[in-house]
Amino acid sequence: xxxxxxxxxxxxxxxxxxxxxxxxxxxxxxxxxxxxxxxxxxxxxxxxxxxxxxxxxxxxxxxxxxxxxxxxxxxxxxxxxxxxxxxxxxxxxxxxxxxxxxxxxxxxxxxxxxxxxxxxxxxxxxxxxxxxxxxxxxxxxxxxxxxxxxxxxxxxxxxxxxxxxxxxxxxxxxxxxxxxxxxxxxxxxxxxxxxxxxxxxxxxxxxxxxxxxxxxxxxxxxxxxxxxxxxxxxxxxxxxxxxx
Amino acid sequence: xxxxxxxxxxxxxxxxxxxxxxxxxxxxxxxxxxxxxxxxxxxxxxxxxxxxxxxxxxxxxxxxxxxxxxxxxxxxxxxxxxxxxxxxxxxxxxxxxxxxxxxxxxxxxxxxx
Amino acid sequence: xxxxxxxxxxxxxxxxxxxxxxxxxxxxxxxxxxxxxxxxxxxxxxxxxxxxxxxxxxxxxxxxxxxxxxxxxxxxxxxxxxxxxxxxxxxxxxxxxxxxxxxxxxxxx
Numbered sequence: 001x002x003x004x005x006x007x008x009x010x011x012x013x014x015x016x017x018x019x020x021x022x023x024x025x026x027x028x029x030x031x032x033x034x035x036x037x038x039x040x041x042x043x044x045x046x047x048x049x050x051x052x053x054x055x056x057x058x059x060x061x062x063x064x065x066x067x068x069x070x071x072x073x074x075x076x077x078x079x080x081x082x083x084x085x086x087x088x089x090x091x092x093x094x095x096x097x098x099x100x101x102x103x104x105x106x107x108x109x110x111x112x113x114x115x116x117x118x119x120x121x122x123x124x125x126x127x128x129x130x131x132x133x134x135x136x137x138x139x140x141x142x143x144x145x146x147x148x149x150x151x152x153x154x155x156x157x158x159x160x161x162x163x164x165x166x167x168x169x170x171x172x173x174x175x176x177x178x179x180x181x182x183x184x185x186x187x188x189x190x191x192x193x194x195x196x197x198x199x200x201x202x203x204x205x206x207x208x209x210x211x212x213x214x215x216x217x218x219x220x221x222x223x224x225x226x227x228x229x230x231x232x233x234x235x236x237x238x239x240x241x242x243x244x
Numbered sequence: 245x246x247x248x249x250x251x252x253x254x255x256x257x258x259x260x261x262x263x264x265x266x267x268x269x270x271x272x273x274x275x276x277x278x279x280x281x282x283x284x285x286x287x288x289x290x291x292x293x294x295x296x297x298x299x300x301x302x303x304x305x306x307x308x309x310x311x312x313x314x315x316x317x318x319x320x321x322x323x324x325x326x327x328x329x330x331x332x333x334x335x336x337x338x339x340x341x342x343x344x345x346x347x348x349x350x351x352x353x354x355x356x357x
Numbered sequence: 358x359x360x361x362x363x364x365x366x367x368x369x370x371x372x373x374x375x376x377x378x379x380x381x382x383x384x385x386x387x388x389x390x391x392x393x394x395x396x397x398x399x400x401x402x403x404x405x406x407x408x409x410x411x412x413x414x415x416x417x418x419x420x421x422x423x424x425x426x427x428x429x430x431x432x433x434x435x436x437x438x439x440x441x442x443x444x445x446x447x448x449x450x451x452x453x454x455x456x457x458x459x460x461x462x463x464x465x466x
Binding site: 265271275276281283295296304308315318322347350354 | 368371372374375378379381382385386387389390391392393394395396398399416419423426427430452453456457459460462463464466
């Protein structure tokens with residue numbers, strides 16, 4: 001009597017664009033107790049095909065490195081129990097959408113981080129180590145807005161889930177704009193006008209259609225749509241004041 | 245259907261985009277027919293006679309629904325962007341469809357009288 | 358793709374049109390009862406400065422709003438360059454605006 005197994009289809013290939021050249025390859029993976037999708041991928045690479053390329057690090061749902069497309073949905077594979085996704089004993093696993101593919105399940109995160117910088121993601125200090133530490137009251141609305149946005153670990157799931165990212169190559173994306181919003185609300189930061197200009201270009205916050213795929217799929221329960229709405233308000237106010 | 249799109253607020257977006265596009269395509273025809281009022285009211289009346297057919301009344305019901313759902317959906321978006329964030333996004337989206345349905349049915353009941 | 362100015366124009370025309378759309382739907386629900394006829398409609402609208410103002414504002418606002426909305430859809434589905442998009446948006450605005458204002462004139466003259 002054979003142990004139960006799952007039919008796991010895994011993307012194999014390399015290239016640019018949506019997926020580039022490649023195809024899905026099927027493996028029969030033995031089912032184990034408390035198995036996650038990352039466990040499936042690891043089993044395949046360790047027991048069936050050592051040439052399978054994939055990315056992971058903490059495997060406990062903290063780092064976001066294992067983000068992949070599972071049955072069409074971007075998720076952290078280490079936090080996805082196979083019971084949640086297996087349909088008729090089958091699972092399909094591919095690299096994150098909206099990013100170039102380096103190989104198999106490994107997406108190239110460079111465009112994601114390039115846009116993070118382009119959106120004004122870098123903090124612009126206004127004090128030096130010689131100055132006193134600036135006191136920040138945690139109860140202020142601005143600091144609460146930062147709190148709501150600050151837990152982003154740049155896993156790329158929101159970027160993969162967003163259809164505006166797919167449709168508009170310039171679009172900075174939910175994570176980059178969420179980061180920009182956290183700095184817009186940081187009173188220690190000195191680059192407000194430049195950052196608002198950075199998020200008002202052809203790829204800026206005004207392209208968001210509030211589909212809220214980012215909200216639906218963020219593993220940290222963040223709300224980039226609300227952050228982007230904040231950027232829309234801030235940029236309009238700045239434009240009305242002639243700052244943009 | 246891509247599974248990452250299978251959530252209520254994506255459908256709300258799709259409905260808003262589809263309704264806007266269909267209304268934008270309808271507008272030139274609407275303006276063109278109305279322009280007959282200036283020099284050829286009889287021709288305008290001829291067009292309006294089409295509205296006696298039930299099929300046309302159903303189409304008009306559809307147009308009223310599209311306009312109302314686009315309006316209410318748009319108000320939902322403006323509230324999302326300019327008022328403090330509400331966790332009831334799906335409720336508002338459902339309310340937009342319900343409100344539009346109500347108006348469209350009211351129109352249809354008036355049209356078939 | 359929208360910058361802040363087109364975004365603002367889109368939102369402002371939307372707010373301007375919100376009461377106009379409610380009014381238009383209310384008028385339609387009222388007017389459709391008992392059937393539509395040119396005489397009935399024109400009997401009320403011709404010579405009316407109020408209807409001209411109401412629908413004239415509506416026509417200009419919708420021409421802007423629709424042009425910008427279609428611009429976004431075309432950009433995201435067909436992906437033309439910025440120049441072609443600007444020409445498209447301007448053309449849509451001019452055509453819809455002209456047709457709309459002419460229709461308003463036809464009905465209220």
